Amino acid sequence: MGSYSDSTSDLDEELPVFDFLQPGRGRTSQSHAGKPDSECSDAEAALKGNAGARTGAADVLMISSDSDDCAPYVPLAQRLKQRHGNAISASSAVGNGEDAERCSPSDMASARLPRQNGSAESKRVSRGVSSGDTSPAGRKPAERTEEEIQASREEALRRRQAREGQQNGKEALREEQERQKAERKALAEAAKALRPEECIKHMVVAVDPALLQLEGGGTLLASVQALGCSCAVEKQAVPRSVSWMRRAPCAQPDDDGSGGCVPEAHVVMQMTVDDFVTLIHGYVQEEGRGQCGSGPTLTSWVQEQQRRHPGKVLSLAVIDLEKYFRSQKLQSQKRFREAAAGEERGGAKARKRKKNGGDEARVEVSRVEVEEAVVHLQLHTGVSVRFLSTWKDFSDHITMTTRAVAEAPFKREREKTGFSFYLESEWAGGQRVDKAGKGLLQVWRRQIQQFNRVSPDMASAILAAYPSPQLLRKAYNLCKTDRERISLLSDLVIRRGEGVTSTTRRVGPELSKRLFLMMNSCDPQQTLDSL
Structure with a gap:
């Protein structure tokens, strides 16, 4: 272990170099590996000259040796600060690398454009990105051909004509409805005017x-x-x-x-x-x-x-x-x-x-x-x-x-009733019959009075003996021969008037025969006077 000297005049004295005080030795050696010794010596001389020039500003203790390592000595506190700064810069570099990978060149280029062109370019870039085409051609709208333009015009014209036709159809339908309504109103007024x-x-x-x-x-x-x-x-x-x-x-x-x-x-x-x-x-x-x-x-x-x-x-x-x-x-x-x-x-x-x-x-x-x-x-x-x-x-x-x-x-x-003959009002009105059967007797009376030369007294005499057509048919069925059936009603008594002035007569064979034919004949063309 060498001695430490406070004198600065003897700069050529060789001092020992401690390996444990130089953690960056390996990197320095590696960085200077392959360089000539002359370059290393020049670097050491430059460092020494700089150190001598800065003696007035800061006292830096340099330790050198005769070994091949020419890296200067850095104090421990400074090396710790540098190591901490390198870690922060490394993390920043990693983050910047990842952002660079995520951003496309077109995005980076657009970020460097002027502010006034940013909106138009961002629109084109967004269209290109949304369509999946990042090429410059993808950022421009595709130009339509003349056929497509003509087809779109024809389609718009067809739609407009369809709308106009539908509107005209509605108006025609409305006019037709109004015309029919006016005709119905006119007919109703004409019919009312005839009352x-x-x-x-x-x-x-x-x-x-x-x-x-x-x-x-x-x-x-x-x-x-x-x-x-x-x-x-x-x-x-x-x-x-x-x-x-x-x-x-x-x-x-x-x-x-x-x-x-x-x-x-x-x-x-x-x-x-x-x-x-x-x-x-x-x-x-x-x-x-x-x-x-x-x-x-x-x-x-x-x-x-x-x-x-x-x-x-x-x-x-x-x-x-x-x-x-x-x-x-x-x-x-x-x-x-x-x-x-x-x-x-x-x-x-x-x-x-x-x-x-x-x-x-x-x-x-x-x-x-x-x-x-x-x-x-x-x-x-x-x-x-x-x-x-x-x-x-x-x-x-x-x-x-x-x-x-x-x-x-x-x-x-x-008077347009469809009949070729004239009907009196009392006959044309008919006879009303209720649900209880009230009025059926009058219907039977009218059927008898339809015969020629049959008075109400004659009809009343027949009704007194046979109040319904069913009873008359039963009486005909009880007769054994047609002669008895034809003369069944001949002896019925007809009474006219009341009191001492009343008179009587009989129905007679003529009316009896006509009633028999009406009740028993199956030929619609047969006349009542045929027998």
Whole structure:
């Protein structure tokens, strides 16, 4: 073990080297292994020079030897600090190595980019990483071809057309539903307008102005307005006539009849007594006396009106014809009294009136001639004549005709029962039978009364003996021969009336035979009078 010297002047003195004080010797030797001695000597000289230069700043004790090791001596405290720092740096290096392995080169490159380009590049990098492609081409969006662009446009157009078609279909369906709803509403309103309580509100009575200028024109107008229908004053094709029009259900109630109305065929014409008597006289001259061409008759005049107005059902109304007949009767009685008295003065006056054309100018017809002319008119033209006493009666006649014209469509629909024969109301209604069987006896009575010439008394006599068809069939089965069955009901007594005035008679073989055929015949074509 060598001595320690405090003198710094003798730097060339060789000092011993302790191996245990140099833990890094092996590493130093290994690091300098393979180097020439000249390099090691140069390093030692450089260290010595540096040590001498720093003697003023810090006292560092260097131990050297002549061995091959040229590593400088480091104190223990410094070596412990270096060893602790190496451990910390080693752990940091390991951590940095692992992070480097986890990070891709593209991420490291993006981290070094400027801040303003970080957002766009991070988006492209994220797309590339999510798709699994870390190449630069994976970061760019794939460009679509012209075919793909055209296909996408066609697909968008097809979808838009499909949406528009669906919308148009919904609108068409909605319009169709609204149209059907309007049609159903119109049909319901039309059916409601035909009801008796509603039809009069849809009628328009057209009155000729010439008719209102007569004596009872005001009465006629008041009666029509009180009825609840509309009234229109307009010139008619037939003079002094009244016609009717039916307003459509959709028309306004205050319509004057000029629009939205359907004319009816019925026309009632008021004929003055003078015109009517003149036409009757023409008929008498033509038919009774054979004088053709003397003037128009009632029949020829009506036929001319029918030719002018085809499709119209014309009817005539004559007011106060009885006044004419009373006047004619008074004139006849006066002439008879004058002739019976033989007054010359009265005869001279009569001859004077005849000469001047006074009473002879007035046409005279009898009741019989009027009736004959009216019958001839109905047979050849189908036109009827209504004789009325006052204008009030004429107004009532127009009111009644208005109601009849208004209710005619409803009655026609009601009478479409499908039967070729007429049924009375009491028979068409049928007989009601309850759950307890009440009413069956009346049904059996009606079945018997369906036979010709069977009165209620005859039906009651048969019901008294056989209250049900089953009992009658049992009675037929008890008979041994058909002769007994046919005459089974012949001796039944029919009672008529009560008390001392009552009479009796028998059913007879005719009705008994018809009942037998009805109850026992199997041939639907067999007549009841065949036996």
